[in-house]
Amino acid sequence: MSGHDQRGFGFLPRQFLAAGTASFAEFLAAHDPTMLPSGRVMPVGESVDAPHGTTIVALTYPGGVVMAGDRRATMGNVIAQKDVEKVYPADSSSVVGIAGAAGVAIEMVKLFQVELEHYEKIEGTELSLDGKANRLAALLRGNLGMAMQGLAVVPLFAGFDDETAGGRIFSYDITGGRYEEHRHHGVGSGSMFARGALKKLWREDLGRDDAVRVSIEALYDAADDDSATGGPDLARGILPIVAVVDVHGYRRIPDDELEPVVRLVVAGRQSRPDGPTASLTA
C-alpha cells in the first residue's frame, strides 16, 4: 500500500483504514491538512480584503428556535453579493448562521455539516447538541491566525435539544470560545441594532410565527442603521433567510410563506419607520 491518493481514487491509503476518530476534520488533518479551511497559506503580515457577511439573529420560543440572516455580503463599501445565503442547516436538528469572511465561513459550514454527518454514520448515533456546539468551537480554533489577518468567522449556532425539549443558542468568539446565549442573540456588523430590537420585542410566550416576525423586525432595524446589512429587497424578491428548528427538525421557511410576513413588516414601517414600540409597563 504505497500509493498516495489525495482525492480518494484507487485503493484506500492507510489513514482510511486506521481505527480511531469519528471526526472528519481530524481525519482530514491526518490525511491532507491543506483541505481544511484553516489550511490556507496566508501572506505574511498583510490583511486580506474579501467579501464579508453581516447580520444573523436567533431567538428561542417555547418549543424551538428561529434563526434569520440578511442576504448582503460587502467588500469595503461595495455590495459584493445581494443574495448570499448565511443561514444553513447544520444537520437535521440544528442550524448555523455565519458572519465574517464569507468564503472561509461558507467553507467552515460545509466542513461542519460533513463533520456532523460523518460522526452520525460512523458512530450510528447523533452527537448531543452540546457536542455539536463544541465541534464547531474546535473548527473555529484553527482559524485564529486568519482572523488576525482580516478573515474572521463569527458563527451563531442553534438547535433543538431533546433533553430540554427546547431551542438553545450558542455564540462564539474568534478564538473558538463557546458561550450559550439565552433567549436571543445576534452576530455580525448590524448585530448591535438587531440585538436592541430583539431585547424590546422578545417575550417568553412568543409563538413560532411571532418569533419569525420578530426576527424580520430585528433584521430590518439592523439594515436601517448598518450599511453592510441588507434590508428585504421586495423589488428583486430577495428575502431574508429564516429557519426554524423544533421537535420536527430543521425547516427553512419557504419564500412564499415568508413573503406575506416581510410585506407586513415593511408596510408597518411605512406608518412607523422605527418599528413597533415596546410598552413601558410590561
Add this chain to the structure above:
Amino acid sequence: MSIPYYVSPEQVTKDKADFARKGIARGRSVVVLQYDAGLMFVAENPSRALHKISEIYDRIAFAAVGKYNEFENLRVAGVRLADLRGYSYDRRDVTGRSLANAYAQTLGTIFTEAQKPYEVELVVAEVGETPNDDQIYRLTFDGSVADEYGFVAMGGSGEAITAGLKENWREGLTFDQALRLAVDQLAAAPVGGPAPGAEPRVLTPGQLEVAVLERDRAGRKFRRISGHRLADLFGVVDDSANAAGDPL
C-alpha cells in the same frame, strides 16, 4: 541457516481462499434485493449495536458478512472516502462504482500481501433515479467484484438463499413482499443447512436488521427499519401471508 520451503503461488492462493471461505461460511447471511421503491437490506443479526448494514452516503449503503472487526474497518474507510469525495467535489460526485473499486483494490492488496486475508464479503449498493439505474456490487475476500442484478445473498448460506431468490424474486415487489421473501429465504437456510427432519425455523424481528435505500426520499436515502416499526410491519406481513399470525 535453514532453507525455507518452497510453496507455489497456486498453493498459497488456494490456502488463503479456503481459509477466508471457511471463516465466511460460519456467519449468518445478508440479503440485498430490489423492491418497487428502492433497495432493501435484510440481515440475520441478533445484535442491536453491531450493524451489518450501514449508510455510506446519500444513495449508497453497505452490507457485509464475516469478521466484524474487518468489515467494520472497511465500512469506516468507505464513509471516510465518500465524505472526502463529497467534500472536495460535490455530493453528486460520490458514486457506488468508485467505492466498489476502492474496496476491490484494497481487498485484493490485503489478499495477496497480508499474512491473513480478510474473512469478509461485502455489498456496495447504490439506488438510482430509476430501477434500471440501481447498482449492486458484490465484493469477495480476494477483491473480485461482481455487478449483480435484482438481488444478492451472501454469508454462510448465501448459495442456498441465492437459489431461493432466483426462483421467487421478480421486479416490482412491494415493501412487504420483498421483506417477506427475504425473511423466508433467511429462515429456510440456517448456517450449515437445515437439520434433517427439523421444524422450519422462525425468525423474529429481534433477530433481524432491516434497512432500505428509498428512491424518492430527498437527500440521504438510507433509513433503518427497526424496533416497533419492524414489529408492526411483521404484523402486516403476517396477516397477508399467514392467517394464523405466527411470527415469521
